[in-house]
Amino acid sequence: MAVLQAHAQSAGRGEGTVPLTRQEVKHIADLAKLGLSDKDISLFAEQLSAILEYAAILEQLDTSAISPTATVVPLRNIMRADEAGPSLTQNDALANAPRAADGYFQVRAILE
Numbered sequence: 001m002a003v004l005q006a007h008a009q010s011a012g013r014g015e016g017t018v019p020l021t022r023q024e025v026k027h028i029a030d031l032a033k034l035g036l037s038d039k040d041i042s043l044f045a046e047q048l049s050a051i052l053e054y055a056a057i058l059e060q061l062d063t064s065a066i067s068p069t070a071t072v073v074p075l076r077n078i079m080r081a082d083e084a085g086p087s088l089t090q091n092d093a094l095a096n097a098p099r100a101a102d103g104y105f106q107v108r109a110i111l112e
Contacts, residue, residue, distance in 0.1 A: 019049035 020028075025045045029036045036044065090103050099106040 020045050020052070 022041050022045055025041050025048065026036070028048070029041070029044070094100040094103070094105065097105050
């Protein structure tokens with residue numbers, strides 16, 4: 001969104017109140033490495049312009065009394081307690097290993 005606002009301002013616009021041109025949408029698509037068809041360019045010009053208009057409306061709101069927030073929902077830990085439970089025996093763990101030696105998995109050396 002910041003890229004769109006900066007682009008609109010660099011084009012001599014106020015706060016995105018003038019619709020983006022097809023050329024501007026092509027430029028934004030090039031920056032994002034997107035290949036767009038002519039139909040897509042028209043659609044995105046309309047949609048991106050609407051987003052910029054809405055952002056301009058939001059910028060007019062007084063948020064000075066609102067503290068910065070990372071999330072609006074309370075955070076709580078939902079993880080279970082870490083308790084030991086039943087596990088495989090060493091022989092069971094090695095039962096399907098292609099190779100085992102002295103109670104360990106045996107693997108081919110990969111260092112050269």
